[in-house]
Amino acid sequence: xxxxxxxxxxxxxxxxxxxxxxxxxxxxxxxxxxxxxxxxxxxxxxxxxxxxxxxxxxxxxxxxxxxxxxxxxxxxxxxxxxxxxxxxxxxxxxxxxxxxxxxxxxxxxxxxxxxxxxxxxxxxxxxxxxxxxxxxxxxxxxxxxxxxxxxxxxxxxxxxxxxxxxxxxxxxxxxxxxxxxxxxxxxxxxxxxxxxxxxxxxxxxxxxxxxxxxxxxxxxxxxxxxxxxxxxxxxxxxxxxxxxxxxxxxxxxxxxxxxxxxxxxxxxxxxxxxxxxxxxxxxxxxxxxxxxxxxxxxxxxxxxxxxxxxxxxxxxxxxxxxxxxxxxxxxxxxxxxxxxxxxxxxxxxxxxxxxxxxxxxxxxxxxxxxxxxxxxxxxxxxxxxxxxxxxxxxxxxxxxxxxxxxxxxxxxxxxxxxxxxxxxxxx
Amino acid sequence: xxxxxxxxxxxxxxxxxxxxxxxxxxxxxxxxxxxxxxxxxxxxxxxxxxxxxxxxxxxxxxxxxxxxxxxxxxxxxxxxxxxxxxxxxxxxxxxxxxxxxxxxxxxxxxxxxxxxxxxxxxxxxxxxxxxxxxxxxxxxxxxxxxxxxxxxxxxxxxxxxxxxxxxxxxxxxxxxxxxxxxxxxxxxxxxxxxxxxxxxxxxxxxxxxxxxxxxxxxxxxxxxxxxxxxxxxxxxxxxxxxxxxxxxxxxxxxxxxxxxxxxxxxxxxxxxxxxxxxxxxxxxxxxxxxxxxxxxxxxxxxxxxxxxxxxxxxxxxxxxxxxxxxxxxxxxxxxxxxxxxxxxxxxxxxxxxxxxxxxxxxxxxxxxxxxxxxxxxxxxxxxxxxxxxxxxxxxxxxxxxxxxxxxxxxxxxxxxxxxx
Numbered sequence: 001x002x003x004x005x006x007x008x009x010x011x012x013x014x015x016x017x018x019x020x021x022x023x024x025x026x027x028x029x030x031x032x033x034x035x036x037x038x039x040x041x042x043x044x045x046x047x048x049x050x051x052x053x054x055x056x057x058x059x060x061x062x063x064x065x066x067x068x069x070x071x072x073x074x075x076x077x078x079x080x081x082x083x084x085x086x087x088x089x090x091x092x093x094x095x096x097x098x099x100x101x102x103x104x105x106x107x108x109x110x111x112x113x114x115x116x117x118x119x120x121x122x123x124x125x126x127x128x129x130x131x132x133x134x135x136x137x138x139x140x141x142x143x144x145x146x147x148x149x150x151x152x153x154x155x156x157x158x159x160x161x162x163x164x165x166x167x168x169x170x171x172x173x174x175x176x177x178x179x180x181x182x183x184x185x186x187x188x189x190x191x192x193x194x195x196x197x198x199x200x201x202x203x204x205x206x207x208x209x210x211x212x213x214x215x216x217x218x219x220x221x222x223x224x225x226x227x228x229x230x231x232x233x234x235x236x237x238x239x240x241x242x243x244x245x246x247x248x249x250x251x252x253x254x255x256x257x258x259x260x261x262x263x264x265x266x267x268x269x270x271x272x273x274x275x276x277x278x279x280x281x282x283x284x285x286x287x288x289x290x291x292x293x294x295x296x297x298x299x300x301x302x303x304x305x306x307x308x309x310x311x312x313x314x315x316x317x318x319x320x321x322x323x324x325x326x327x328x329x330x331x332x333x334x335x336x337x338x339x340x341x342x343x344x345x346x347x348x349x350x351x352x353x354x355x356x357x358x359x360x361x362x363x364x365x366x367x368x369x370x371x372x373x374x375x376x377x378x379x380x381x382x383x384x385x386x387x388x389x390x391x392x393x394x395x396x397x398x399x400x401x402x403x404x405x406x407x408x409x410x411x412x413x414x415x416x417x418x419x420x421x422x423x424x425x426x427x
Numbered sequence: 428x429x430x431x432x433x434x435x436x437x438x439x440x441x442x443x444x445x446x447x448x449x450x451x452x453x454x455x456x457x458x459x460x461x462x463x464x465x466x467x468x469x470x471x472x473x474x475x476x477x478x479x480x481x482x483x484x485x486x487x488x489x490x491x492x493x494x495x496x497x498x499x500x501x502x503x504x505x506x507x508x509x510x511x512x513x514x515x516x517x518x519x520x521x522x523x524x525x526x527x528x529x530x531x532x533x534x535x536x537x538x539x540x541x542x543x544x545x546x547x548x549x550x551x552x553x554x555x556x557x558x559x560x561x562x563x564x565x566x567x568x569x570x571x572x573x574x575x576x577x578x579x580x581x582x583x584x585x586x587x588x589x590x591x592x593x594x595x596x597x598x599x600x601x602x603x604x605x606x607x608x609x610x611x612x613x614x615x616x617x618x619x620x621x622x623x624x625x626x627x628x629x630x631x632x633x634x635x636x637x638x639x640x641x642x643x644x645x646x647x648x649x650x651x652x653x654x655x656x657x658x659x660x661x662x663x664x665x666x667x668x669x670x671x672x673x674x675x676x677x678x679x680x681x682x683x684x685x686x687x688x689x690x691x692x693x694x695x696x697x698x699x700x701x702x703x704x705x706x707x708x709x710x711x712x713x714x715x716x717x718x719x720x721x722x723x724x725x726x727x728x729x730x731x732x733x734x735x736x737x738x739x740x741x742x743x744x745x746x747x748x749x750x751x752x753x754x755x756x757x758x759x760x761x762x763x764x765x766x767x768x769x770x771x772x773x774x775x776x777x778x779x780x781x782x783x784x785x786x787x788x789x790x791x792x793x794x795x796x797x798x799x800x801x802x803x804x805x806x807x808x809x810x811x812x813x814x815x816x817x818x819x820x821x822x823x824x825x826x827x828x829x830x831x832x833x834x835x836x837x838x839x840x841x842x843x844x845x846x847x
Contacts, residue, residue, distance in 0.1 A: 020458065021793045022437070059722070063714040067779050071786035094786050134725060141728050141749065144676030150571055249674060252567040285516075286509030295503065298560030301568055319568050347510065354512030354532075361531035364460040365794065418571065 001364050002385050003374055004210040008217055009224035013202040014374045015210035016367070024095050024206030025367035026109050029077060029088030029375055030198045032229050034167040039085055040174025041190040043078050044132075044139055044182060046087055049191075050076060051131040052121035053112075065112070069105050070094040074113070081379060082233025082265070082310040083167035088200075089113050090368065095206060106208050107216055114220035117198070120191075126184040127191070136179050143176050147249070151302075154255035154416040155317055161243040161412035162259035166234050168311050199228035201375045205367035231379050235265040235312040238409030251418035254322035258332060259412040260314040264404060266380050271309055272393040273400035277408075278307035279352035280344055280401065281336060282316055286351035288335040289316065299328045310376070314408060322418050329413065340405040344398055353394065360390035429633065434813040437792050441802070441812075442633050448644035449620030453806065454636050455628040455798055462534050462629025463795040465527035466545045469624075469653070469807045470617035471520050472595040473741070476656055484604040485590075486597015487613050489519040490562060494610060495526070495545060497554050504544040513537040521591050522738050523807055529796060534631065535639055542625070542643040548614045550607035559602055566596050573673040573845045574747075580669040581681040581745065584841030589660040591741045620648035626803050628795040658740055662687045664841050673845040677728070680753035682760065685839040686742030693809030696737060701784070701818045702830045703735040703744065708780035709772060709827075710763070711746055717763045726750055726759065738808065744834075753844045764835045772831055777824050785819050 003014040032042065056062040066072045070093065077088035091113065096104025121128060146153050156171075163169040200221075204213045238261035264270045282289030282305030289303045303318040316336070320328045338344075363369045363386055370386070377384045384392075430443040441455035472488050496504040496517070508515035513530040515537075526545050530537045569575045582592040596602075627636050664685055690696045710717060711733035721727045731748035750756050791797050805812040 023790045023793055058719075060714065060716070060719040063712075064779070067714045067783055071783040092790070094789060098786075098789055130723075134723070137725055138729055141677055145749070146676075148573055148675050148679075150674065251571040251674060253564065253571050284509060284514075285505040291503070291506065294561060295557075298557050299564075301561055301564035320564060321567065347506065351506070351509035355509060355514070358512045358514055358529075358531050362461045362529065418567075 002387075006210060006214050008202070008214055010227055011200050011202065011224040012378060013204065013210070013214055013217060014371070015213055016205045016370060017207060017210060018205060019207040021205065021367070022095050022098065023092055024104065024106060024208070025090070025092055025204065025371070026106065026113070027088060027090035027203045027368070027371050028113060028200040029086055030200045030228070031081060031084045031086045031231070031379055032194070032197050033232060034080055034083055034085040034170055036170060036174075038190065039170055039172055040139075040178060041182065041187055042085055042087060042194060043173050044135055044187060045191050045194060046076050046078060047135040047138065048127050048131050048187065049116055049120050051128075051135065053115040054119040054121065055115060057121040069108055070099055072105065072109065074116070078172050080168060080172060081376065082231065084229070084232060085172065089116060090371070092367075103208065103212075106206065106213070110216045111220045118195070118222065126188045129184055132182070132184050132187060136182065139173055140176055140179055143171070143173050150249065150251055150253070150255050150416055151317065151319065154257040154414055155315060157245065157247070157416070158257035158259045158315060158412050158414035159313075161245055161414055162261060162313060163311070164243070168233070196226065197229060199224050199226060201378055203371035203375060205370065231381070233265060233311055235263055237261055237263045237407060238411030242410045243412040246415045246417055248417045248419050250420050251416070252420045253319045253418045254325050255416040256318045256320065256325060256328060257414045258316045258329070258410060260408045261411040262312045262314065262404070262408040264309075264407050265312040266309040266376070267382060270400065270404045270407065272389070273396045273404040274307060274309060275356055275393060276352050276396045277339060277401045277404050278305055278314060279355050280339055280348050281305045281314075283307075284351065284355045286348065286355065288338065288348065289318075289332060292335060293318070293328065293331045297331060299324055299331060303328070303332070325415055325417070333410070336405075340402065342398065342402045344401065349398055353396075356393050357390065360386055360393065432811065432813055434816065436816050437789065437813070439792060444633070444637060446637070446640050446644065448640070448646065449648045449650050450640070450644060451624045451806070452636065452640060453624060453626045453802055454631065454633045455626070455802065456631055456633070457628055457795055457798070458630050459795050460531050461529050461795050462531070462627065462631055463527065463529050463799045464538055464541060464625070464627045464629075465525050465799050465803060466541050466625050467523055467525040467623060467803045467807070468618055469522070469622045470524055471522040472593060473521050473590045473658075474617065474655060475590055476654070483609060483613055484597060485593050485601040486562070486595070487605055487609065488524055489596050490558065490602055490605050491610050491613055492517050492519045492524050492526070493562060494550055494554060494558055495548060497549055498544065498547070499549040504540060507540050508537060511536045511540070519595055521595065523803070525803065527799070534629070535635075538627070538636070538639045539643050542640065545618070546644065546648070548611065548618075550610045552607050555605060555607050555610070559605070562596060562602050563599050566594075566599055566602070569594065569596060571674065573675045573679060576671055576673055577679050577681045577747070577843050577845045578745070580671055581683040581841060581843035582743075584666045584669045584843055585664050585683045585685045585743055586741070587661050587663070587665045589658055589741050615649070617653055619653055620650055622653045624803060624806050626799045626806075628799045628802070660741070664839055666841060668842050668844075670844045670846060672847070675845050675847050677749050677751060678753050678844050678846050679749045680747065680756065681843045682746040682757055683841045683843070684744040684835065685841075686737065686744070686834065687839060688833065689737065689740065689742050696739075696808065697805075697810040697815065698818050698822075699830070700735065700737045701815065701822060702827055703737070703834070704784050705777065705780045705822065706827055706831055706834070707733040707735055707744060708783055709776045710767075712780070712783075714779070715776070717760065721756060721759060726752065726756055753842060757840075757842050761837055761840075768832060768835075772824075772828055774824055777827055781819060781822060785816070788815060788819065
């Protein structure tokens with residue numbers, strides 16, 4: 001299941017020809033530098049574009065059109081990849097055999113995606129005020145709603161502490177204070193500037209001939225002639241003492257987030273070892289954090305780790321009774337120290353390998369995950385396939401994991417302290 | 428005897444076998460990289476009594492689910508699954524407990540482990556005590572989750588007696604009363620062959636699966652009928668409005684509509700379920716006029732959803748979202764319902780929304796995990812997964828119109844709000 005790759009001007013199209021799914025998948029994404037001045041406007045532009053197009057000028061008309069296309073859902077993406085902002089659209093739609101055959105829905109999907117990006121509903125050449133104001137309110141709500149989810153709130157605060165001053169620390173929604181200043185004129189200007197930066201990576205999974213997919217894109221999208229923004233990410237080891245911060249919230253639990261930095265990112269020789277290290281540390285139910293901190297010591301219900309190889313960062317997250325914060329923090333750091341000392345049992349090591357092998361095999365059942373893999377590799381200039389990356393992971397030895405651990409330093413700890421009495425009982 | 432079910436529409440076939448141990452086995456061969464298997468028990472948080480009619484502490488079904496992974500030799504089944512490269516998990520809902528794994532390799536080892544650990548309970552006072560700590564943290568985590576609070580408060584508003592309103596995890600106090608002996612009693616009361624089912628979906632054959640089941644279940648399992656108390660829930664709701672303060676930036680709400688006419692016949696129930704799916708799509712989806720009006724006026728945030736849940740003895744529609752004025756959202760919803768009762772539903776909307784449901788149903792057959800989970804839901808509700816396509820095809824506008832008039836009785840509606 002290797003993709004067929006074609007160039008469309010400076011853009012790229014990855015096709016995975018297959019008829020194993022009942023639905024088809026088509027997505028596009030582009031990556032631009034993540035900056036304070038543009039991140040919020042990029043997010044707002046994406047939201048306003050979703051409000052209506054030239055032919056479907058309202059959200060209602062647009063949604064009904066998508067319903068007519070057999071309940072096609074178009075999702076948007078706004079994520080950080082290293083120090084870049086990645087914006088995208090993706091559609092999951094019913095395959096040709098269920099919609100009367102022929103070319104199926106793909107021509108209409110490609111067309112509506114191009115229209116969403118290049119022919120938005122406008123008034124006198126500017127975004128409609130009504131849509132802009134409504135989306136500004138939604139953006140404000142979304143920023144404020146960060147406190148609704150304590151776990152991701154703590155993680156986000158830890159990320160900011162860990163990479164303060166770097167684009168990676170910025171919020172993808174921007175800050176609330178700057179929303180009011182955005183007008184239809186300034187946002188439309190940003191939109192036009194953004195159009196100049198868009199060099200998409202397209203991704204298609206389905207049984208339409210790849211050359212036909214390319215032809216459909218060429219017919220609906222403008223020619224792509226500029227070069228994409230070069231990929232950027234500051235990747236470095238943590239230095240000095242970890243940054244520490246605590247906040248209080250009226251919650252029963254405390255949320256602890258510990259951030260680590262390394263100089264190992266996706267293209268590094270030790271990248272596969274870093275993935276294995278994360279699996280052993282807290283990436284699965286066979287990990288040290290799950291089995292030792294949760295199961296053996298009963299300190300937490302959730303205690304896990306995650307790695308972001310675009311930036312070379314690792315986070316350990318846990319939720320516990322606030323009084324157990326120190327015990328939990330020590331336990332998490334002890335587990336990390338154990339890995340650094342090579343204290344990894346054969347069972348732990350093999351389980352981590354099997355878990356990653358599973359991850360890279362089950363990707364083939366998931367078009368969105370395939371798209372993430374290939375578009376991500378393309379972004380950093382790698383031509384890895386899922387198969388050869390999986391092979392690279394399978395060759396990682398215990399010494400490689402220990403070596404990877406030497407590249408990692410703790411850089412930040414954030415604790416969200418719950419101030420409610422969790423023992424009260426309503427029975 | 429093997430029973431075969433085939434869908435021309437989907438090009439899919441699955442098989443049902445009652446294994447000699449008494450366990451019903453469903454095998455859905457499908458060429459995918461991931462094989463998904465689940466061993467489910469028709470037993471959830473609403474089933475709270477033993478055979479002797481003594482009440483178990485709240486949260487025991489979920490507690491049992493956690494503790495079943497422990498083995499007599501001191502090992503944990505999670506670790507064993509990991510050694511086989513499988514991704515294992517379990518969950519407890521209001522009505523069922525499900526043990527599951529996904530695997531791309533060594534399927535036979537994982538399936539053997541799944542059957543072994545679920546059929547070999549092992550509890551000790553020490554293990555129970557340890558788990559009380561972990562689940563206690565899970566309960567605190569849920570208390571801090573405003574969406575969970577909003578949901579349970581809505582159920583508290585809808586139901587006077589039905590245990591669906593009790594939290595699936597129980598409370599810190601209730602789980603402290605759980606003992607190893609209670610877990611054994613609970614296990615013996617509900618983990619019986621006829622009250623369970625094994626579902627496998629993936630690149631497997633019927634013979635392959637049955638050979639493993641034969642090897643792991645050489646003896647006949649407990650065949651006794653499961654005792655399930657008849658829950659007499661009054662028609663009237665408990666409270667029309669429940670509010671609580673929580674850690675939210677803007678109020679969130681869940682509006683609940685209680686279903687008071689649940690058909691006893693599973694086929695009728697499946698039809699009602701399909702009808703309500705179409706109806707909620709017509710009334711509350713982003714393609715509906717109500718959403719458009721609420722969203723354009725800024726009364727709701729973009730995330731707004733409606734879901735219908737129907738089981739043998741409880742059913743409700745939940746409409747959730749975020750709003751600066753949830754009570755006004757309810758007023759608008761009630762006005763919209765009244766208006767449509769007066770003017771009638773739109774036939775065009777009905778056809779569009781039926782098509783949406785149809786498309787979603789077909790798309791669901793692209794994932795072995797989704798197939799297995801949907802299949803078990805149909806099995807435990809006494810219905811058949813492929814027949815859902817026929818139900819959607821044969822659904823008529825008159826049925827939907829009648830359902831609409833009957834279901835939306837303003838006196839069966841409650842609103843739960845979490846305020847900042």
